Amino acid sequence: MNRLSIRPSTGSTGQRIAPLMVRTWLEMVLEGKGVLVAPPLQVSQAVRRYFQRSYLRRKFKVDTRMDEMDTLEAIRKRRSIRRYTNDAIPRADLETIVDAGRLAATGSNRQPWDFVVVTDRATIEQFKAAGAWIEQASAVIVVVMDPASRWWVEDGAAAIENMLLASTALGYGACWVEGDALPLEAQFKTLLGVPGQKRVMALIPVGVAAETPMPEKKPLEMVLHWEKY
Numbered sequence: 001m002n003r004l005s006i007r008p009s010t011g012s013t014g015q016r017i018a019p020l021m022v023r024t025w026l027e028m029v030l031e032g033k034g035v036l037v038a039p040p041l042q043v044s045q046a047v048r049r050y051f052q053r054s055y056l057r058r059k060f061k062v063d064t065r066m067d068e069m070d071t072l073e074a075i076r077k078r079r080s081i082r083r084y085t086n087d088a089i090p091r092a093d094l095e096t097i098v099d100a101g102r103l104a105a106t107g108s109n110r111q112p113w114d115f116v117v118v119t120d121r122a123t124i125e126q127f128k129a130a131g132a133w134i135e136q137a138s139a140v141i142v143v144v145m146d147p148a149s150r151w152w153v154e155d156g157a158a159a160i161e162n163m164l165l166a167s168t169a170l171g172y173g174a175c176w177v178e179g180d181a182l183p184l185e186a187q188f189k190t191l192l193g194v195p196g197q198k199r200v201m202a203l204i205p206v207g208v209a210a211e212t213p214m215p216e217k218k219p220l221e222m223v224l225h226w227e228k229y
């Protein structure tokens with residue numbers, strides 16, 4: 001698989017790039033050498049958006065993983081993804097994602113978590129009860145927490161966010177499913193053999209994104225207060 005490294009250059013053109021131009025340019029580059037380095041910022045963003053479309057991914061078999069230190073980029077790019085292609089996720093990538101959860105901040109370093117990675121289709125099918133779309137996911141990471149630990153909710157949230165960001169950085173889409181899973185917690189505990197005293201906090205379906213949602217975010221100036229509220 002070609003490794004496509006798309007890091008924005010420091011200089012930005014300040015222009016909007018027409019979608020068709022980006023696509024044509026990208027296809028030309030990929031038919032040629034397959035490697036792109038440091039296009040202007042707008043190009044790199046547009047290119048990533050195009051690569052979320054499965055036909056381009058499949059046509060060029062390009063790996064759109066970010067470089068490992070692109071933390072801010074992953075934070076900015078992460079979105080809840082609820083539509084996936086049927087591409088599988090390598091086990092090593094799933095391990096990397098869970099490892100990001102394992103390394104999250106945790107009150108008093110209690111680490112009150114376990115992560116169940118489900119790739120079995122029949123089991124994933126059972127998660128449909130929390131949302132029909134979950135069935136499309138290549139894997140579902142189930143976040144199991146120990147409520148005996150004082151900060152279990154905060155710790156679970158930190159681990160989940162880390163895993164969402166790791167999924168983004170590796171080029172996958174994921175979603176934090178908690179509200180829809182909570183009413184089905186007992187059912188999922190039985191399904192997975194989770195001990196009675198533990199909690200199933202959330203499901204994280206992961207897959208290759210087949211959508212690029214852009215939910216509106218409050219602008220920075222609306223939520224940032226300097227010195228006083």
Ligand SMILES: Cc1cc2nc3c(=O)[nH]c(=O)nc-3n(C[C@H](O)[C@H](O)[C@H](O)COP(=O)(O)O)c2cc1C
Pocket residue numbers: 078079080081082131175176177178179180181213215
């Ligand atoms: C605590 C929590 C619970 C959530 N539960 C669900 C859920 O049950 N189902 C779902 O589809 N999305 C769920 N989400 C995802 C949110 O809907 C999503 O984060 C929000 O709409 C903002 O969109 P974004 O993640 O793309 O920025 C949850 C997110 C959080 C933080």
